[in-house]
Every structure is written in structure tokens, then in C-alpha cells.
Amino acid sequence: MTKVKICGINDPVAFDTAVEAGADWVGFVFFPPSPRYVKPETASALSARVAGGPPRVGLFVEPTESVIASVLDVMRLDVLQIYGALDSLTAIRTRFGLPVWRAVGINSIADLPTDPLGVDRLLLEAKPPAGANRPGGNATTFDWSLLRGWAAPAPWMLAGGLTPDNVATAIRQTGAQAVDVSSGVEKSKGVKDAGLIRAFITAAKSAGTQSAII
Secondary structure (H helix, E strand, O other): OOEEEEOOOOOHHHHHHHHHHOOOEEEEEOOOOOOOEOOHHHHHHHHOOOOOOOOEEEEEEOOOHHHHHHHHOOOOOOEEEEEOOHHHHHHHHHHHOOOEEEEEEEOOHHHOOOOOOOOOEEEEEEOOOOOOOOOOOOOOOOOHHHHOOOOOOOOEEEOOOOOOOOHHHHHHHHOOOEEEEOHHHEEEOOEEOHHHHHHHHHHHHHHOOOOOOO
16 A cells, blocks of 8 residues: 655644544654744644654755754654755764655656665655755656656655645556655645545555556
């Protein structure tokens, strides 16, 4: 069954719904320019609403080790999702002893990673459009057919532009065993919708991963 990460959790409704609907990971964004940014104290309070439950993922952009440490001083994270900081990924993984996910922007076959660079999971999404002030897919998809024949060097997750309406198609076409969504389950920028979260998780988990890559 496909695993699902709901990212950009920043309020109790989003957190509670993601947990109750069966999300496999919940993500908190520690990048101030994002409309989904949460302070570590807020994320900690949200996480404390449920003891146990899905692993907590912290998203960081070009972080220093001190920035990550400042968050971990306040709350427990189970995974570090990193944008940029490629020269520091091994050091980050070693220092904090946590799984590290590397986000990779895809625009052409040449962008597909062939080396895991020491991380535990790759997250594939569209390269940010020109002029974007945030990394990531920015609610856009990339050409999923680029994945045809790609030999993944590590476990991976599909992200960027996914919604309850297209996630099943994305899974069937790519064979993704895990998907990540943020803006695709929002009723307005940075504000999650409980109904969309439930619909996304249901669609992703019912799609399965049995279809071949296109």
C-alpha cells in the first residue's frame, strides 16, 4: 500500500485529521518564508496532541547544524527533510543520528539522481519555477514519464502538484510507493482542509503500487 506524507502541518485540525486518516508521516516546515512555517514551539505543541502515531518530519532549507539543533532542543523529530546543503548532508546525518531525506528538483532526465549521496530517501518534485522564493514543486508537477527506466539509487517519494484528483494516476504511472502533499490539500494558501486530507489519503492508499511505470 502506498505511504502518504502530509506536509506543512500548522494547526490542530490538520494534525488531528492527518493522524486519524492514516497518514504515514506528518511534516512540519521550519522555513520562515513559507506560508506553512511553524515555530518549533508550535510544532511541538501540535505533535504532543498524539503520543506516538506517524513519524514527525522536519523540513529545512539550507540549514546549518545549529538551526536543526535549535528545533530538536524543543521537539522530537524522526526524520530530517533537507533542501540544499548538499555538502553537509552526511555531517547532519552523523551528528543527529536521524534519517535524512534529500529533496531533488526534476525538469529533465539529467536531473534524476543516480547516487543517494548518503541519504535515506529521495523526494522527487518539479524544479521551482523562475522567480520562486521557495524551493520545491510550488504546486506544479513534472513530466512523470521521465521516470520510465530510472533505476532509483535509494527509496524515493513523489511530490509536487499532487492532489486528491491526480494522486492515484500519479501512483499508477510512476509506481511510487510513497507520496507527499502540502498545498494540494489546502483550502487557501497555508491552510489545510480536513476533507481534502482525507480524500488524498484515501485515493493514494486505494491506488496501490502494482501498475508499471509508463
